[in-house]
Amino acid sequence: MTPFFYLVMMFLFGTAIGSFSNVLIFRYNPDLNVFSPPHISGRSHCPKCGHNLSWYELIPVVSFLIQGGRCRSCNAKISWQYIIVELIGGSIFAGIPLFLNSFYGIAGKAFFAFSLPYWYYCLIASWILVFWVLLLITVIDLRLFIIPDELTIFLIVLGAGITFFLSQNIHGLLTPFRTSFLQQYELLLAPISSIWLSHIAGAIGGFLFFLALSILTRGRGIGFGDVKLSFALGIIFGWPDIAILSILAFIVGGLWSVGLVILGAKKMKDKVPFAPFFVVGTLLTFFFGMAIVKGYLGAFGL
Ligand SMILES: [Zn+2]
Structure with missing residues (x-):
């Protein structure tokens, strides 16, 4: 076949x-x-x-x-x-x-x-499940403004799995840079060479960034469900990928909300579900992470 x-x-x-x-x-x-x-x-x-x-x-x-x-x-x-x-x-x-x-x-x-090796198939299966759970989260958040905790916990378990399977890459099936979706550009963002430390730092980094945003917006822009989701995405992606993902989600979410207010479709205090923007940030980082960082640097002639 x-x-x-x-x-x-x-x-x-x-x-x-x-x-x-x-x-x-x-x-x-x-x-x-x-x-x-x-x-x-x-x-x-x-x-x-x-x-x-x-x-x-x-x-x-x-x-x-x-x-x-x-x-x-x-x-x-x-x-x-x-x-x-x-x-x-x-x-x-x-x-x-x-x-x-x-x-x-x-x-x-x-x-x-x-x-x-077996771990490579487990890695692919884990990523398929990550995107499937994100699909469920997106549609449920769009309909009900809720991110079910059990789905976030599912993502955290998958993130721990992805970290473990990547840590099995000792015989060099995947080249070192390739564990980051930013490839060699991760070197510009203080990469952490230990896979486990990188993914734990990603979880804590994502959590703190969105916790700060949630406190600043008093939970109206970013709810605690989003903060928990950022922890899950952090352990899935690791540092520094989660930094790019968070910034992209934040930019896209901000532009979308401002656009809706300008078009008069929403008022400033109306709720907008944030999980879909996490998904956009995830897709951009996963498929185009390296190209986006490269293009951004290129714009400054670097
Ligand atoms: Zn019918």
Whole structure:
């Protein structure tokens, strides 16, 4: 089988996970854990007419398209959120291995032949889960202004896992710079050579930065849920990547809020969920961290 075939399979699997994520997101009740039985069990039905969905109405992406985005029973419109979350799920499951293999210089053939050390597969799986949890957090925060604690704790566990798996890189599968998404540019930001110290410092650094912002904005701009999330992202990314991530999240969040006030869509004291900006900061750092720092320095002729 070619790597392409495996990537298509990963994508399809990801759309099914996306479909399951929609169930978790729509049934989420803040009084219960995201993963508690009432959120997971029970058949899927149309929120309008209660019509129970058959297997052929539950095929990710395909059912939505065939039915023209409507319920087969009552013709009510189905939210675009369903298909968008399914497609994002597919993109995460195929895109993260694809990107990280290319970032670390790993051939797709070797990866899918399972000939690499176990910790590398665990590292990729952890990153897939990180982005999946961030997807859940984003949609739940957009809908309810809540970041469920159990999802933040899940991220902290994944961050500890990522730190451990990176620390297994003793035979040089990944070149030293490559543990930072800023690559050689991390040298400009006081890098910490010990993987564990770097990721613990990242957690503390992210936590303190957003705790200070939360106190300055008296919890209106940045809530304590965001402060806890910054701790989780710090242990996932380590120092100095978390510094770039935090600054990018802060800039994008600030520009967005100011833009909404100028356009008259929001007032200064209106609440804006912050988690989506953390996700934007995460995506920018993960995919473009090095290019952004390089471009920033280039603007000053460095
Ligand atoms: Zn219906």
